[in-house]
Amino acid sequence: MSGKTQGLIGSRVPKIDAWEKVTGTARYGHDITLPGMLHARILRSAHPHARLLAIDTRAARRVPGVKVVLTGDGVTCANLGLMQDHPPLKSGKVRSIRDEIAAVAATSEEAAEEACRLIKVQYEPLPAVFDPLEAMKRGAPRIHDKVKGNLLSFNYRFSSGDVDSALSRSAHVVEGTYTTRFVTHACMEPCFALASWDPQGRLLLHSTTQIPYLLQGHMAKVLGIPGSAIRIKQPVIGGAFGSKLDTYPYEVITALLAREAGRPVRLLYSREEEFVCSPTRQPMIIKMATGCDADGKLTARRCEVILDNGAYTSWGITTPHIMLLGITSLYRVENVLLTAQSVYTNNPTSGAFRGYGNPQGTFANEQQMEALAHKAGIDPVEFRLLNCNQPHSVTPQKFRITTCALRECIETCRDSIDFKAPKEGLEGVGMASMFHVAGGGRVYKSDGCGVIAKLDDFARLTLMTGATEIGTGSDTAMAMIAAEELGLPVENVSVINNDTDVGPWDVGIHASRTTFIAGNATILAARDIKAQLAPHAAEKLGCTEEELEWFGGAIRVTGDHDRSIPIDKVVRSLHFREQGKMVVGKGFYDPPNEFQARDMTGNVSSTYAFATHACRVRVDPETGRITVLKFVAAHDVGRVINPLGLDGQIEGAIAQGLGMALTEQVRLDQGRMQNTSFLDYKLLMARDMPRDIELHYIETNDPEGPYGAKGVSEAGIIPIPAAIANAVADAIRVRIHDLPLTPERVLEAIKSKP
Amino acid sequence: MRVEITLTVNGDPYSVHVEPNRTLLDVLRDDLGLTGTNRGCNQGDCGACTVLVDGKAMNACLVLAPDADGAQITTIEGLATGGRLHPIQQAFIDEGAVQCGYCTPGMIMTAAALLAAHPDPTEEQIRNGIEGNLCRCTGYESIVRAVRAAGRKP
Numbered sequence: 001m002s003g004k005t006q007g008l009i010g011s012r013v014p015k016i017d018a019w020e021k022v023t024g025t026a027r028y029g030h031d032i033t034l035p036g037m038l039h040a041r042i043l044r045s046a047h048p049h050a051r052l053l054a055i056d057t058r059a060a061r062r063v064p065g066v067k068v069v070l071t072g073d074g075v076t077c078a079n080l081g082l083m084q085d086h087p088p089l090k091s092g093k094v095r096s097i098r099d100e101i102a103a104v105a106a107t108s109e110e111a112a113e114e115a116c117r118l119i120k121v122q123y124e125p126l127p128a129v130f131d132p133l134e135a136m137k138r139g140a141p142r143i144h145d146k147v148k149g150n151l152l153s154f155n156y157r158f159s160s161g162d163v164d165s166a167l168s169r170s171a172h173v174v175e176g177t178y179t180t181r182f183v184t185h186a187c188m189e190p191c192f193a194l195a196s197w198d199p200q201g202r203l204l205l206h207s208t209t210q211i212p213y214l215l216q217g218h219m220a221k222v223l224g225i226p227g228s229a230i231r232i233k234q235p236v237i238g239g240a241f242g243s244k245l246d247t248y249p250y251e252v253i254t255a256l257l258a259r260e261a262g263r264p265v266r267l268l269y270s271r272e273e274e275f276v277c278s279p280t281r282q283p284m285i286i287k288m289a290t291g292c293d294a295d296g297k298l299t300a301r302r303c304e305v306i307l308d309n310g311a312y313t314s315w316g317i318t319t320p321h322i323m324l325l326g327i328t329s330l331y332r333v334e335n336v337l338l339t340a341q342s343v344y345t346n347n348p349t350s351g352a353f354r355g356y357g358n359p360q361g362t363f364a365n366e367q368q369m370e371a372l373a374h375k376a377g378i379d380p381v382e383f384r385l386l387n388c389n390q391p392h393s394v395t396p397q398k399f400r401i402t403t404c405a406l407r408e409c410i411e412t413c414r415d416s417i418d419f420k421a422p423k424e425g426l427e428g429v430g431m432a433s434m435f436h437v438a439g440g441g442r443v444y445k446s447d448g449c450g451v452i453a454k455l456d457d458f459a460r461l462t463l464m465t466g467a468t469e470i471g472t473g474s475d476t477a478m479a480m481i482a483a484e485e486l487g488l489p490v491e492n493v494s495v496i497n498n499d500t501d502v503g504p505w506d507v508g509i510h511a512s513r514t515t516f517i518a519g520n521a522t523i524l525a526a527r528d529i530k531a532q533l534a535p536h537a538a539e540k541l542g543c544t545e546e547e548l549e550w551f552g553g554a555i556r557v558t559g560d561h562d563r564s565i566p567i568d569k570v571v572r573s574l575h576f577r578e579q580g581k582m583v584v585g586k587g588f589y590d591p592p593n594e595f596q597a598r599d600m601t602g603n604v605s606s607t608y609a610f611a612t613h614a615c616r617v618r619v620d621p622e623t624g625r626i627t628v629l630k631f632v633a634a635h636d637v638g639r640v641i642n643p644l645g646l647d648g649q650i651e652g653a654i655a656q657g658l659g660m661a662l663t664e665q666v667r668l669d670q671g672r673m674q675n676t677s678f679l680d681y682k683l684l685m686a687r688d689m690p691r692d693i694e695l696h697y698i699e700t701n702d703p704e705g706p707y708g709a710k711g712v713s714e715a716g717i718i719p720i721p722a723a724i725a726n727a728v729a730d731a732i733r734v735r736i737h738d739l740p741l742t743p744e745r746v747l748e749a750i751k752s753k754p
Numbered sequence: 755m756r757v758e759i760t761l762t763v764n765g766d767p768y769s770v771h772v773e774p775n776r777t778l779l780d781v782l783r784d785d786l787g788l789t790g791t792n793r794g795c796n797q798g799d800c801g802a803c804t805v806l807v808d809g810k811a812m813n814a815c816l817v818l819a820p821d822a823d824g825a826q827i828t829t830i831e832g833l834a835t836g837g838r839l840h841p842i843q844q845a846f847i848d849e850g851a852v853q854c855g856y857c858t859p860g861m862i863m864t865a866a867a868l869l870a871a872h873p874d875p876t877e878e879q880i881r882n883g884i885e886g887n888l889c890r891c892t893g894y895e896s897i898v899r900a901v902r903a904a905g906r907k908p
Binding site for chain 2: 012014015017018020021023025028030186187188189190239240241470471473644645648652655656677679683685686687689691
């Protein structure tokens with residue numbers, strides 16, 4: 001049933017929700033109110049580690065307008081998190097300064113806040129530990145009573161070949177320790193939840209979650225009610241980047257308050273709370289050694305990673321799955337030994353953040369590639385080309401690489417940045433590549449997504465799906481794909497993707513998976529519709545089904561366009577007849593990828609993305625300030641679905657990656673965040689961006705991707721800290737192993753030069 | 755102790771009684787139901803709540819409501835005229851300058867004020883002009899392109 005389509009794929013299509021966002025009609029969480037709604041506030045710990053001796057809520061309860069005050073002892077609910085170590089409201093003990101001790105629902109935010117101020121908590125402060133290396137030592141304060149040495153049982157080990165002997169036989173070896181700090185998502189919209197219970201005891205939770213169906217399941221478990229008694233709705237989401245990949249105490253607390261009050265309850269974070277209480281990117285200590293032979297072929301790599309887990313365990317504990325894949329599989333290296341250990345501390349809980357550990361891992365990996373090339377006396381670009389992955393190869397972790405344009409990405413950047421051009425003052429050039437999942441990432445028992453497509457009597461196509469849109473334009477990609485399949489204008493397509501009562505299941509928006517997975521599910525649903533319409537259209541047009549093509553809102557005969565029938569007419573002819581039927585297509589796509597086994601092998605994604613970034617920087621020798629003069633990004637994207645959306649994903653990732661490389665860090669003092677405003681936590685502004693940014697897309701037409709596309713949303717951030725660090729090392733002739741590359745650190749490095 | 759203030763918002767007259775410590779942002783969102791203006795930080799650091807006060811782009815979270823008494827306010831809801839989008843709104847759509855969209859209304863109001871002052875701004879004027887508006891999604895590149903495109907239109 002192939003035929004001419006509308007040529008939408010690859011064309012610049014504005015986001016289908018852009019009009020409501022430019023007119024102020026988009027409804028975000030804080031725009032939603034319900035009749036009788038109360039306002040919630042949460043009281044958090046004054047200490048990073050303490051026993052809770054007593055909580056006195058009497059004065060708080062007397063504040064006019066206060067309806068409910070909850071404490072950990074007053075509620076019965078299960079713990080959250082992959083290790084089930086996280087009580088939504090703490091009792092007995094607090095383990096970080098964001099720990100929730102009490103919550104209030106009141107008729108106004110002011111009353112709720114006043115009540116929180118009046119809650120008296122008696123603490124017995126305990127010795128605390130904020131450094132994962134300290135936390136691992138014998139005699140360190142124990143954060144969870146049952147966890148010895150603060151070591152999470154979730155640890156990772158991958159081994160292939162004989163690393164020790166391969167390293168000892170290597171012609172050149174570089175070793176180093178690289179550290180990355182806490183970085184936070186800083187979504188423009190602070191966190192929000194709105195809960196209400198109907199008289200039958202069913203919970204409606206409005207949340208900006210990235211995982212509506214997992215949230216439904218988590219809430220059921222935590223609250224001890226059936227999942228069928230929970231409905232999740234998502235308003236328009238004002239940024240996520242991985243920060244909403246868990247179920248959080250505030251969501252449970254809001255539901256508990258609403259149940260207790262018998263009224264809807266809404267919680268809005270302040271900006272300060274957003275900074276203090278949101279998840280962060282895992283800080284890592286990465287100890288790495290890499291060797292090569294005299295010809296520059298990689299021989300072995302050893303890598304030990306310590307991750308600061310913070311006080312509780314989020315979904316982010318699975319980060320090493322993704323972080324390690326870049327370390328083992330960006331370049332070909334046979335002998336590999338990797339370990340990753342997460343450690344509890346009294347710091348804020350780490351979570352998931354765009355790139356999922358891969359930017360940290362690549363920071364070490366690609367700096368080491370550069371250093372090893374220099375040591376071996378080989379041009380670093382040539383060194384990468386010599387070792388780069390090839391299409392149709394299998395890596396030691398058993399990742400099956402199908403399409404792969406890493407070579408082309410490296411060459412594109414080499415040609416664009418001109419590594420040999422003369423430099424003025426402290427100028428430097430640097431490069432880094434990356435390897436990432438691009439066809440889903442199986443970290444849950446299903447990596448699938450469902451789509452129901454309804455084509456109505458007026459040729460309106462409605463896609464109902466669980467695939468969440470967080471601003472990336474995945475809903476627009478779905479609309480384009482459906483329109484392309486059915487020969488409809490994009491304007492005829494609606495996407496409803498914000499209600500667990502409506503859309504079929506999706507595991508969540510993560511791992512750059514949504515356009516890939518939901519796009520494939522959309523193709524299946526659209527083709528289901530075509531299969532339903534084709535026999536009738538063929539009959540009416542007097543042709544075979546194979547001769548049909550779908551174009552311009554009509555079904556017509558290939559090569560004989562005068563024989564044509566509007567698609568809605570076929571729908572109506574099926575509908576308005578005896579024993580008529582509706583036209584509803586469905587698709588569920590779960591990619592052919594595998595869970596990683598305990599030995600960390602398994603083809604975790606059904607395809608992989610490759611990219612190379614290169615940049616030219618100038619370092620001010622007086623101030624240590626780094627200016628990025630030119631930035632080039634070359635990406636193997638499989639196929640461009642929507643260049644408008646793709647440019648936005650890569651450009652946005654460049655800003656976030658440069659932030660991570662240059663300015664962003666959560667500054668903690670005894671587990672307490674010191675920079676809790678946008679003035680103190682430096683996001684890049686428009687004038688901080690490089691003036692010369694070049695984007696290149698290499699289309700490899702992946703056989704598993706929708707129209708050949710691969711996932712791209714995380715790929716853009718991953719190589720950036722490494723590329724900048726390499727360029728700075730080229731400029732100042734000293735290599736900096738710690739992020740971010742602040743002016744202070746750069747000056748220190750310059751001064752340390754012998 | 756409430757005070758009465760009168761405002762003209764998007765051409766419509768309003769009279770509201772407010773606590774003197776409430777901000778223009780509170781009044782727009784809570785009293786007038788104009789929720790298109792987003793609260794991003796409530797500290798004047800992010801620009802998400804930018805509106806035009808007597809033609810000047812200001813963070814509504816930093817303007818005390820009594821200080822806005824008698825002012826002409828334009829919010830994102832009032833930018834389109836006669837059912838037609840303002841050129842900067844259309845340019846944001848066409849250039850892909852919208853992702854999550856939370857910063858968008860404030861960014862557009864800042865850009866509208868910039869365009870009123872400099873009908874065809876240079877790239878540097880744009881980058882400096884929107885320095886008070888943070889965006890976490892786009893990296894600003896598409897926003898700069900959108901303002902340039904809108905500036906070139908008659």
